[in-house]
Amino acid sequence: MPSSSTSRLPTIVDVARAAGVSRQTVSNVLNSPDVVAPATRARVETAISDLNYRPHASARRLRTRKSSTIGVRLDPMQNGISGAVLDRYLHALTEQADQRDLRMLLFTAADPLDEIGHFRRLLDGADVDSFVLTSTSYDDPRTDWLLEHGVDFVSFGRPWGRDMSDPQHRWVDVDGHDGVAQATRALLAQGASRIAFLGWPVPSGIGNERRRGWRETMLEHGVLDGTGLDALDLVVEDSVALASARVQGLLDQGVTFDAIVCASDSLALGAFMVLAQSVPIVGFDDTPVAKALGLSSVRQPVGEVARATLELLCDPADAEWSGEVGSAEDPQHRLLAPSLILR
Structure with missing residues (x-):
């Protein structure tokens, strides 16, 4: 093995010398091992391991035309x-x-x-x-x-x-549908019944899935019908300021709700700026903002x-x-x- 005092990385020549084979044989073991006799291949692999040799990435890319x-x-x-x-x-x-x-x-x-x-x-x-x-x-x-x-x-x-x-x-x-459904069920279990949803405009594949998780769970619970849910379905772009304005507008209309589920932590923050801790708020993504404010949220793995x-x-x-x-x-x-x- 090379001296520990040297900073030079081992080369294919070092491997060939240690295994008692040619450079081409080492190259074959690295790139086409099936063409090398098992005993010879084992000697080369042992030398590679002992020397901690790693093929040069640039050379490998040139040989294989793969950039990794x-x-x-x-x-x-x-x-x-x-x-x-x-x-x-x-x-x-x-x-x-x-x-x-x-x-x-x-x-x-x-x-x-x-x-x-x-x-x-x-x-x-x-x-x-x-x-x-x-x-x-x-x-x-x-x-x-x-x-x-x-x-x-x-x-x-x-x-x-x-x-x-x-x-x-x-x-x-x-599964955003499942995440929002989990959040809605948890709020229902805590005693909430008029749960609003703050989500994105359509078309939005992700937003539609999350809205559906809220709506289907609420319908299964049976407290509100479709018309009642429509009044609590808030649509807004993913903006803190716009979310605050939308929630404030709902309050100004005299619409009551006792919890709110949001399609993102951005929307949850906007709702929090209006509602503070007056009603439970659940966001989505479990960002550092949600953690800092103590907001519940859905975490993506x-x-x-x-x-x-x-x-x-x-x-x-x-x-x-x-x-x-x-x-x-x-x-x-x-x-x-x-x-x-x-x-």
């Missing part, structure tokens, strides 16, 4: 609250990719069409092998382009308005989302499957359960 790099767009900052989930997701994704000897390449784009332009340039330059899509939406042109060009990708978010069972479109998502993303991207299942989309047995799609954090 995953591209993902860094979403623009909005209000600094809702973006916290994607920040945590990208951090987890980068850490877990590193454990697989993969790299993440972050880039910015003004809109979906600009992002497609980045796809084309990054692929033409062999800078990335695959992509992770975030912030999916109805009729997302990015999906069409990637599928048309046969590019490997996984999306964090379902392909809203499309065939969600399509095996070519692998996706990971968090971002570590599990990152793990599932890389599993689908790097270890795609070959088996055909015809069960329930997003179930644990579905090899191409993962729908993960969130958890309710009560404070």
Whole structure:
């Protein structure tokens, strides 16, 4: 073994010398092990282990034409609250990719069409092998382009308005319907009956799922009918100021409610600025803001989302499957359960 006093990293020549073979034999063991006799391969592998040798990444990319790099767009900052989930997701994704000897390449784009332009340039330059899509939406042109060009990708978010069972479109998502249903049931169990919902305008795949979780749970409970729920269904863009104004407007109209479930922590903060602690408020995403204010919130399992993303991207299942989309047995799609954090 090389002296511990040297700072030089071991090379393929060092491995060849230690194993008593040629450089080409070492290269074959690294790239085409089946062509090397088992006894010789074992000697080379022992030398690699003893020397703690790692193939040079640049050389490997030149040989394989693979960059071992995953591209993902860094979403623009909005209000600094809702973006916290994607920040945590990208951090987890980068850490877990590193454990697989993969790299993440972050880039910015003004809109979906600009992002497609980045796809084309990054692929033409062999800078990335695959992509992770975030912030999916109805009729997302990015999906069409990637599928048309046969590019490997996984999306964090379902392909809203499309065939969600399509095996070519692998996706990971968090069950927003279940998260809001959990929150609504918890408030009902605490004695609330007139529970309002503060959510986003349609069309919004994520927003529609979360609203449906509230509405269906309230209807199952039977306190209010559809007309009664309509009066408590507040629609607003994801803005703290607009959420405050919408809640204040409801109060000014004399509409009463004894709890409120929100589609995001941004909206929950807006409601809190008007209501303070007069009624229970539950947000979604369990951001640092929710923790600081003591607001209950629905937490997305971002570590599990990152793990599932890389599993689908790097270890795609070959088996055909015809069960329930997003179930644990579905090899191409993962729908993960969130958890309710009560404070």
